[in-house]
Amino acid sequence: MSSNSPMTRAQKQILVFSLLIIFLIGALVYIFRDQGTPAAPAADATPTLAPEATYVTVDEARDTLPTPTPVPTPTPTFAPTPTISPTSAPEITLMPQSYPTLRRNDAGADVKQMQTRLIELGYLQPGGNDGDFGTGTFNAVREFQRNNNLTTDGVAGPATLSVLYGASPVPANPGGEE
Numbered sequence: 001m002s003s004n005s006p007m008t009r010a011q012k013q014i015l016v017f018s019l020l021i022i023f024l025i026g027a028l029v030y031i032f033r034d035q036g037t038p039a040a041p042a043a044d045a046t047p048t049l050a051p052e053a054t055y056v057t058v059d060e061a062r063d064t065l066p067t068p069t070p071v072p073t074p075t076p077t078f079a080p081t082p083t084i085s086p087t088s089a090p091e092i093t094l095m096p097q098s099y100p101t102l103r104r105n106d107a108g109a110d111v112k113q114m115q116t117r118l119i120e121l122g123y124l125q126p127g128g129n130d131g132d133f134g135t136g137t138f139n140a141v142r143e144f145q146r147n148n149n150l151t152t153d154g155v156a157g158p159a160t161l162s163v164l165y166g167a168s169p170v171p172a173n174p175g176g177e178e
Contacts, residue, residue, distance in 0.1 A: 099161035104154070106133040114156055117164050118144060122172035143172065 115129035123140040142154045147170045148163050
């Protein structure tokens, strides 16, 4: 690197940082240079020897510090906890669910949702929820209707779907016995 090439950004930053440190050290020396030493009398021009330095241990220095006065901690006041009185649970009134009628050759999200529920109950094989109401879905709906004492026609109408999605549908026979 030649002496005439311009300084890089990093070099400029180092230079500025170095000058700042030098300035701060000079300021500190200037501020603290004469603190704690009495001014020498002007009439005495005879040089004198400085007294021997004294060293103090940390424990001795700590003993000379004033003891801090503890600040009293305020006592917290607590508001009384509100009393919760038991109330009766609100009555839940179920609105009648409106279900579409699903039959062979239907397709879509409603069919897929029904197939998923039939899989959960063991009437349809896993993976059989393709959204198409075909022969496998038709047979699964008929078996579900038979096991749940519904009209066995293979059509998933409101009566069939309300039992299928209800709280206690009868699952498929695990052994396949009817």
